[in-house]
Amino acid sequence: MKTNKLLNAIGLAALLFLNISCEDILKEEPKSLATADRYYTxxxxxxxGLSAxxxxxxxxxxxxxGFFLTVTGTDIFTNGFGGIANSPDINNYSPNLLGTNAMITTVWDSFYKGINQSNTIIGRAPSVTGLNEQQKAxxxxxxxxLxxxxxxxxxxQFGDVHFTxxxxxxxxxxxxxxxxxxIYAKGIVPDLAYAVANLPLTPGKYGQATKPAAEALLARVQLTIGNWAQAETLAKSVIDNPAFKLVTPYAxxxxxxxDVNSEIIWAVQFTGDPLTNGPGNSGHLYFIFxxxxxxxxxxxxxDGRPYQRFLPTNHLIKLFDPAIDSRWNGSFKTVWRANRTATINGFTVNPGDTSIKIVRYPVPDNVKRSKPYWLIDFKDNWIGSVTAFQEVGTxxxxxxxxxxxxxxxxxxxxxxxxxxRDFPVIRLAEMYLVAAEAAMKQGKNEVAANYINVIRNRAAIPGKEQQMRVSAADITLDFILEERARELAGEMHRWYDLKRTGKLLELVKKYNRxxxxxxxxxxxxxPIPQTQIDRxxxxxxxxQNQGY
Structure with missing residues (x-):
């Protein structure tokens, strides 16, 4: 159960309380009106204001x-049925991907609201009375x-943008x-360096940014801009922090x-209270059949409410070896149980019986028809255009x-x-992957393999640890990207990973038809949102960005 949560749904409007009665409003004689200038003092x-x-x-x-802009349009996820029906253009990079796209506009607007609110707090906090210098810092x-x-x-996402x-x-x-x-040199990097220097090791309230969270985010930033040694040092600092450890088993x-565990370095919080949950974490809607x-x-x-937006590609399915790697069954649901009585393939199926089973290998149609459940197989036909009987993608x-x-x-x-459910923005396994990639970029493949083997050992089926180990000779950029896919699938990293490594066009052309x-x-x-261009x-x- 979550305790002492930072309920970060608080918006500025909710903070500006009117301490007046309805009768006072009708008389237009308000006794007091809270404004930002007064409230933030x-x-x-x-x-x-910080919570906002x-x-x-x-x-x-x-x-x-957020999922459309980070998960789809990559080598490991494409549009599912709901993605095609509702928003195909981001994944497909179609000519209709324009600045009028509502999802892109929402993200742009939300981030700039967050930036302005952050700027407000940064600018006003030094003048607040009743706080000591450490609290202000x-x-x-x-x-x-933030x-x-x-x-x-x-x-x-956008390249050169408005900066203040x-x-x-x-x-x-x-x-x-x-x-x-x-923006990196004058904003992102110094902001995170300040956060590393001034944030506490542990949060006062669950969900607040901390020194390890700032180190982890700065490690991600340094990896992105090519400062490999700094990225490895920062990631290793988080890895060596005794407050964090990998959760076992992976599932x-x-x-x-x-939800709150030793692997989560920092998460965006949601809650069961509808009054403070905002839009809620809607990730449960999009990845299920x-x-x-x-x-x-x-x-x-x-089993969830299926919006069916995102479909795993053949490439993602084939990356796993379930015989030795627990992350397949720890990441994907492949068996469903009946919840009403029905007939399947001539058999009576009762609640609790298997009703659907997905396997990762081909099965003859006559065998599938002999089962008292839907047996859905995988033949490595392009998952987006399968029409065969009970095959993945049908x-x-x-x-x-x-x-x-x-x-x-x-x-x-x-x-x-x-x-x-909270959304895990940064977790410890990613830091091992960041450190491994940064070490590899410095020519330290043995060190990179050691980082990778820690998370592969956690993922190993009991007794299969040796088969899961890799050596320095196995460490390539492609292998690290594959390992990131196995570990972090769906967690809003992939588009950034492919762009950072220069692999976006290559791997999308290869694996996302x-x-x-x-x-x-x-x-x-x-594309820059058209609303911004017009204003x-x-x-x-x-x-506008070139080409749009």
């Missing part, structure tokens, strides 16, 4: 738009951590296109009752292994979309 006000700076992360992490450190994270996403470190007050009609290298990471087509299945809370991309990492069996009803015909160099950045009065200086 108090310790409680500045802390509440966290809240905009909930518009990205665990949300459809901690508050500013959290806000600078500002760095928002800008880090923006420059990766000052609070925007009133209407601003001009914008700048600051080179991303300058236990995704037990919703184990529509099991309700099976005659013995009706929609239920445990039923218009509805039938496929279901990513279980975000399932939310604690939702109050079968149709509830607002999940309560929906996107392969369209993807080109221009797609290394997203500025200096369009000659603030222009």
């Amino acid at each position: 108090t310790p409680k006000g500045i802390e509440d 700076a966290y809240s905009h992360l909930r518009s990205f992490y665990g949300q459809e738009q 901690r508050i500013i450190g959290e806000a600078r951590f 500002r760095a994270l928002y800008y880090f996403h923006l420059v990766q 470190l000052e609070e925007t007050i009133g209407v601003q009609t001009t914008a700048n296109r600051t080179p991303l290298a300058e 236990a990471l995704w037990n919703i009752n184990n 529509d099991y309700t087509f099976n005659p013995a299945m009706v929609r239920n809370i445990d 039923n218009n991309r509805r039938n496929h292994p279901a990513l279980l990492k975000f399932l939310d069996p604690l939702r109050p009803s079968v149709n509830e979309t607002a999940g309560r 929906d996107a392969a015909p369209n993807i080109k160099e221009m797609h290394l950045v997203r 500025v009065t200096n369009p000659g200086e603030f222009y």
